[in-house]
Amino acid sequence: MKTLSSFLAAGVAAFLVASPASAQDAADLNDLEIAHVAYVADNIDIRYAHLALAISTNPAIHEFAKTMIRDHTAVNEQALALLDKLGAQAQDNFLSRTLLENADKLVDEMADLRGAEFDKRYAENELAYHRAVNDLVENAFIPNIENAEVKALFEAGLEIFKAHQGHAEMMVEKVSQ
């Protein structure tokens, strides 16, 4: 079990962060580090959404971006409430930092695009991003989370992000027409 999930996690992490296989293993993160990665991942998608609201003039992109902000904010509120209840604080770690670095680059890149070019790039990135984060949550995080309440929250979060992945697929089709 552990070997399989570590293997999957390493693969996912390598994809997400484009780093060599010698990188630290996402499956080694503890619950509070995992919570931090999820919080950062939520905030990154909220950032992308604000960028879309600022640049795109496509109403469907705006609706999608607002849903990303609404849902990821709701999940983060639940996560903070749970950590508060547990008297714990999320812990910064290598994966959170790498995600942020990659997001900074992507935001810079997308900020230069306009019109249909931006919409297409944003929708494709939303699809790829949710897919990658969902793989990470499903295969590396959920099997390794030890606290039952944290695990339950991640399972609920995964359902939301899978719905977003499906929604992003629809958006990609829409803006590619």
Added chain:
Amino acid sequence: MSGRSRRSVLVGGAAAFAAALSGRGAYGHNGIDHSKEGAAHHTVTIERFKFVPAAIDAKVGDTVTWTNADIAPHTATAADGSWDTGTIRKGEAKSITVSAEMAPDYFCRFHPAMKGVLSVG
């Protein structure tokens, strides 16, 4: 792989919140309550990005209540935009009274893949 073992930082009690998250079965499925004379009360639970039940048969004057068991906010909105519950947050419920001209097909404005049918017969 690093070989260092994962630290247990949060092993502990659990049930309440997990139960709250998964306790979605608490709402009756298609529970119809005929408490007022003639008018029925229909309940729809929004859970795991689905309207449950997805289809209801109602009569003019009935009420329909949507309760959101998800963390994500949802809506129940007519496909033609003619009626709308507005935003229903986690744990909230919104009701409408069924009228003759209501369009039956509805969806969630925030998650358009979520669809339901409210037939007025």
